[in-house]
């Protein structure tokens with residue numbers, strides 16, 4: 001199966017009332033872990049690469065690994081998505097390379113740190129939408145600002161400084177025409193999200209529900225959605241790691257989100273934890289080992305388990321063959337028709 005558009009995956013998820021995990025990658029083992037989990041659970045897949053991942057891997061390597069994934073797992077609809085594009089140029093280069101979906105994170109200025117104004121965000125996102133849709137490529141925008149920093153990208157903070165304003169969300173979608181909308185509801189990137197199990201004072205699910213009520217047909221995206229499970233933390237600390245006590249986003253809150261318009265759920269940290277724990281275990285228990293395969297295989301297996309579990313919890317499991325993929329060429333026509341109708 002060729003790489004497919006994220007718009008189609010999310011439209012189908014909306015019809016079926018489920019969510020789709022979007023998992024970050026930097027290398028071959030992570031892509032293999034996701035594809036194996038997808039095959040096992042029969043799930044459609046979104047694989048995403050940040051700017052950091054693109055520069056770490058020289059993105060051509062990642063691109064060709066994705067093509068290999070599409071070839072080796074022909075039964076799985078597979079989206080290649082740019083996570084947190086910081087500028088028009090970054091999104092353009094991803095589209096030119098062959099990504100089938102891009103995120104223009106105009107909530108921050110091009111430095112990837114400083115919150116932008118609403119008008120700046122609208123202008124850059126709209127420019128990316130115009131370009132991407134001409135190429136049949138999906139666009140995710142962001143309104144409000146997430147907390148934390150991931151791969152050098154982020155405003156820092158707890159995530160409560162710039163919670164999404166529902167009114168602005170409506171205006172943003174109208175002015176930009178994005179296919180999916182990331183909102184800020186108190187989550188943040190990384191392992192340190194909450195200092196105890198989050199309640200409504202720090203994880204604003206009410207806000208999400210309010211936004212969904214005003215934008216019932218818009219695909220919402222939850223970033224910073226790792227659950228940071230205790231068992232994954234424990235493995236790391238048991239084998240010499242030094243994670244401080246921390247809490248992530250409980251899966252039941254994500255499921256509440258899915259019942260209220262969330263179609264894409266971003267997960268990176270949980271997989272990083274699983275990989276690190278598995279590698280630490282081999283290093284601690286078998287210090288004589290030095291073949292990278294001896295620790296990368298268990299690392300890949302540990303990540304696969306987490307991804308398969310999330311695919312089941314988000315509801316995408318079993319939906320890989322529900323629909324025939326729409327080609328990117330056909331998506332170009334779809335968007336052209338949409339903009340003609342809007343005139």
Ligand code: 13P
Pocket residue numbers: 024083084150188189190191222223224225226227266267268269270
């Ligand atoms: P986590 O750090 O919670 O996994 O979030 C990842 C993310 O939102 C990527 O954009």
